[in-house]
Amino acid sequence: MPDPLVEEAPAKVNLTLRVLGRRADGYHDLESLVTFADFGDRLTLSPGAPLRLTLGGPRAAQLGGGADNLVFKAVQALNARAPGLVLGAFHLDKHLPVAAGIGGGSADAAAALRLLARSNGIAPDDPRLHDAACATGADVPVCLDPRTRLMRGIGEKLSPALALPRLHAVLVNPGVALATRAVFAGWTPGQKPAGLLDVASLANLDGERLSRLLAAQSNDLEPAAIELAPAIADALTALRALSGCRFARMSGSGATCFGIFDAAGAAHNAAAALSGKFPQWWVRACALG
Numbered sequence: 001m002p003d004p005l006v007e008e009a010p011a012k013v014n015l016t017l018r019v020l021g022r023r024a025d026g027y028h029d030l031e032s033l034v035t036f037a038d039f040g041d042r043l044t045l046s047p048g049a050p051l052r053l054t055l056g057g058p059r060a061a062q063l064g065g066g067a068d069n070l071v072f073k074a075v076q077a078l079n080a081r082a083p084g085l086v087l088g089a090f091h092l093d094k095h096l097p098v099a100a101g102i103g104g105g106s107a108d109a110a111a112a113l114r115l116l117a118r119s120n121g122i123a124p125d126d127p128r129l130h131d132a133a134c135a136t137g138a139d140v141p142v143c144l145d146p147r148t149r150l151m152r153g154i155g156e157k158l159s160p161a162l163a164l165p166r167l168h169a170v171l172v173n174p175g176v177a178l179a180t181r182a183v184f185a186g187w188t189p190g191q192k193p194a195g196l197l198d199v200a201s202l203a204n205l206d207g208e209r210l211s212r213l214l215a216a217q218s219n220d221l222e223p224a225a226i227e228l229a230p231a232i233a234d235a236l237t238a239l240r241a242l243s244g245c246r247f248a249r250m251s252g253s254g255a256t257c258f259g260i261f262d263a264a265g266a267a268h269n270a271a272a273a274l275s276g277k278f279p280q281w282w283v284r285a286c287a288l289g
Contacts, residue, residue, distance in 0.1 A: 002119070004045060005044065005047065005115050005119060006043070007042070007043050007045075008042055008111070010038070010107060010146050011286075012034055012102055012103030012106065012139060012143055012146070012252070013035050013251045013258055013288055014032045014101070014252045015034070015035055015288075016032060016218065016219065017032045017218075017219040017251075017252065018030065018196065019189075030151065032152075033149075033151075033197055033202075034142050034150075035167070036147070036148070037171070037288055039284065039286055040095065041096055041108055042057075042092075042095075043108055044090065044093075046088050047087075047088040047119040049088045051089070053071055053089075055091075056091065063094055069108075070105040070109035071092065071108050071112045073137070074110070074113050075087060075116065078129065090112060090115075100254075101178070101251045101255060102251055102252065103252065106136075106137050106143045109137060113136075113140075137155075138154050141156055142155060148289055150197060160199070164210055164289055165206060165210050166289040167207070167211075167289055168261045168285075169267060169287070170239065170245075170261065170274065170285050171256055172259075173255055174278070175281060176229040183228065186223075187220065190223075207262075211247070215246060221250070221254065222254075229254065232257060236248050236249075236257050239257060244262055246261065247260055258288075264285070267286075270285070
């Protein structure tokens with residue numbers, strides 16, 4: 001039996017999220033600047049063993065290990081496009097909150113696709129991987145190669161990887177799980193900030209200019225998410241009150257929020273202060289990028 005293979009599944013953070021409109025098929029066209037944290041879940045594959053998924057880690061109890069898990073959906077999607085894959089036994093070490101707007105399930109699914117590609121000699125740029133990611137979930141394509149990118153469409157249109165300065169952040173989840181579908185259902189068109197982002201506008205930025213550019217942007221799903229879960233507003237207020245917080249925003253469809261700080265030390269101090277004040281919240285200092 002081959003040695004087990006391991007892939008990290010880093011947390012996804014939507015630094016910006018613009019909802020450009022509702023499509024005829026019920027989905028929404030988006031523009032989002034997506035980046036990744038320096039921590040997340042971990043997925044292990046034992047190639048050739050009977051297909052199964054076992055769960056561990058501090059958040060395992062929040063997950064279902066059945067056929068609806070996105071790891072299984074990703075396996076099925078790739079196997080349909082590359083028949084005869086050697087599959088195996090997966091083990092997921094779960095650390096990220098579930099239904100939290102930071103792409104935990106999507107990151108896990110993308111890690112499963114990378115593991116199957118490695119164990120079956122499929123090139124990372126094989127279009128079948130991207131197709132399988134799209135079939136698995138809207139956030140899976142951007143998680144397939146977890147580097148900072150502009151994401152458009154319903155998640156399938158990705159820019160080349162962007163070389164942006166690292167950001168120091170505190171992530172906060174106030175213990176609320178939100179269904180993405182419900183948040184989008186509550187979205188209503190509103191006034192947009194001037195100008196969409198593009199690759200050119202994100203080139204050659206230092207940390208100060210990047211922070212100013214991001215602070216002028218928004219997450220258009222925040223009002224709908226706060227209506228469903230008022231604790232999100234409490235998390236944003238608490239982040240904005242922390243010393244050194246440049247700006248705070250919700251990620252994805254919530255309920256995880258993030259604050260951006262000038263330095264790693266400031267972020268870690270802020271996270272410690274927030275954990276002391278709200279011990280029931282999930283709080284994590286990290287680097288993004």
